[in-house]
Amino acid sequence: MELQAVLMAAGGGSRMPDLTYNTPKPMLPVGNKPLMWHPLNLLERVGFEEVIVITTKEVQKMMSTDPKMKDVKMKLDVVCIQEDGDMGTADALRHIQQKIKTDVLVVSCDLITDVALHEVVDLFRAHNATLAMLMSKAHDFTETVPGQKGKKKTGEQRDFVGVDQSGKRLLFMANEADLEDGLSIRKSIMRKHPRMHIKTGLVDAHLYCLKKAVVDFLADNKSISSIRGELLPYLVRKQFSKTTNCPKSKDDADDQTQKTADGSTNSTELLICSRDEPLLQLAQERSCWNDHRGDMSEAYHGGKLRCYVHIMDQGLCYRVNTLAAYIEANRLASKLLEEPAVHPSAVISERCQMGPDSIIGAQCQVADKTSIKRSTIGNSTTVKEKVKVTNSIIMHGVTIEEGCNIHGCVICSNAVIGRGADLKYCLVGNGQQIEAEAERTNEVIVGTDQLMEI
């Protein structure tokens, strides 16, 4: 078996609390399908037959009842972890270390993309890389986000990613938060790769191919808790550290004197240097190929740890972890799905004007003289007469009474919008009720239990 897929679906959605306080993030509907269906669909299309899903008990319960999840033909091996425990992604990998038998493909549940996955995996295979990841050029979100007062925060921590001239080899990765007074790059990197392109406008798709040795390394190093935050920068740094480059024999006396932190490096290395190395070395010696030119060193500078990145510049790639991303993803979901936009079981009256970009879920009832444009309407929603819905996301079980005007809103499940209400850029929480003739603009309407206690 070549690769095992692991789906991380235990995240809390901490950046969109209004949406996730009732529905866990992996089950939020995007294009009327649960969010985690999208990466699972990607894996299925590519040819995976089994996926290990790491999630919470709540999500597992919801998964078993959701009809859309039954569409997934792959075998899902669900591993539950505690929700309140502070488990990072790396901790979760450590938790399932026993199940991992080969190299691993880690995907986050909030990734919606149409990337050709073989591009990432080919980098992993061809260069015998330790890490291969996917990144994409960030798109600006153009839709107005409900409840956002004032300009968009630009204080978002930027990621600095350094790649080599070919754009494939990952040389440097750091988050603005970790850099105190400036970006410092080691001389050893500059000596080996004199040309480096540093990019900041990239979105990390959180799709990683990792060698099995890395998972074993994690098991030994319990201090690493997040893949993105700690493991990746560590691996990228270790590409150029002295210990990985010196030719080693298996029993080096120097190793014993090093600290345990470095000792773990050696174990990674020893794991990476498999027993087959001599033949591969021979093949590489005889092969007249080098990944760089201009200096005297051999291919890959003799380094055994290599990290690669595939940067998408075309195509969809979204990480749905903020409200803005969620709205944007819903807008484009219709492009990704192959199913017809209007579910066959929905009852739509003939005098309704429906735009082509709208998605209507199952068992909906849409009455006369309504106009639905560029919106997503969930299952079992009732829309009464003379309602105008534009640019909105309406989840399941919502009732919208007559004469409402809903523009640019996100309305969560089981909400009731009273008659004649006029909502612009609002976010209506789960189960909320908007009174009749209400006029709300740019507000977040959630239940009192969600408000902070002082």
Next chain:
Amino acid sequence: KEEKQRLRKEKKQQKKNKEKNDEKTSHEEQPAGSASQPPAQPSPKAVPVPASEAPAPADKPAKSKADLKAERRARQEAERASKGKKGDVGQPAPTGKLKAPPSELQPVVKRLPEHVQVDNPEVVKKLAKKLERQQIPLRSDYGYKVSLFSHLHQYSRKAPLTQQLGIPSTVIHPAIVRLGLQYSQGIVAGSNARSVALLHAFQQVIRDYTTPPNEELSRDLVNKLKPYISFLNQCRPLSASMGNAIKYIKKEISNIPSQCKEEEAKIKLLNCIERYINEKIVLAAKAIAKYSIEKISDGDVILFPPNCSFNVTISTSISSSLVNHILCEAFEKKRKFRVIVVDSRPRLEGREALRRLVQKGISCTYVLISAVSYILPEVSKVFLGAHALLANGYVMSRVGTSQIALVAKAFNVPVLVCCETYKFCERVQTDSFVSNELDDPDDLIVTRKGKTQLEHWQKVPSLGLLNLVYDVTPPDFVDLVITDLGMIPCTSVPVVLRVKNVDQ
């Protein structure tokens, strides 16, 4: 082609005749007696065959192995008898007559390999069907092919075969997928490197192999390897050295006795592979280096005269792994010489060769192939590496080699070819057109100062880009071939092949 069609027609007619004869003949004696019947009967060939076949379907389960063997023997004798007979009478006459000439022609008609028949749609269809059966995707040709070479495949590097494979590849072993990718992207290039990497991947395949129940390892493993080899062929056409290595492995696998336990068999095979690499590649390189070092000092007028302290050799960039090795060894033995590395676009493999020589401390000069006639007066010897040595003494190597050999001949500079014996191949070729490899034409596109002139070459209808990989050098231009068996002239290659075959 015509002969093939004729053969096909004859076979069809044979079948028809056999059916008719089945109805006609009565049950005859079992095949043991029929051997004597053919000469007596007017229809020698056709009848005994259907005779043995008519009762055959009837009481198949009752037949024992001995009977079937006897049947086959009788059939063969009948065929042999019919070969001598001429002018048969009666209805089976056409069968008999037609049988005679094809059996004479049989040894002459040879099947052309499919990779040189790309412009024949039937062959392409057959290949597609074969790949479908093995569940391997077919790689489609790319771009306009120059008409002289339209019988060869031309693939694009940007469309890897893995696009059409599922990601956790289940049909093909992951080590083979990795190898195929490395071949098609050029990460593993050069015939030695490719063979070593191939054997390494086979080692992994053998390690992960488990015999399914009711199957024999010797037969099943060979069948398992066939789709892998087709896959690698699709990624990049197999080289002669790889072909020989595969033949060796298949032979070793089929020679495993059936009572051998699986673990033992696997260990045996892994050891065979190690031994093969050690003998044919590593030790051969050492032997060739030893012989060549003699040659580098021989005729070395330079060692003595005081004014000129250098003996000059010239090396090209093809298959430079072996020549590199030789030059490095020679340098370590304290021979004084200077190297000129000749390089050519688009691969520019000479840069890597240059790096390795300079790293050792050898003083080198670097030229492109267009400067060969300018630099040759300075040169005392030419060392070439080979991709394969053909049975008629021709040397198959990177494109540009024959040009260098020609120019060297014109300047009376000795040309030495270094080649291990496992690269000797039974093919015969006198020109570079018949069987070659077409590389990605987009490699020829170069961007200078931000401008890419050939960017839209596909839109120009009369423009074709040709990126040839190999060419053949006639033996008149080659003075000596240095192999691990010693220093032989080019024309002794068929002798070596014959000796090798006898050994095996």
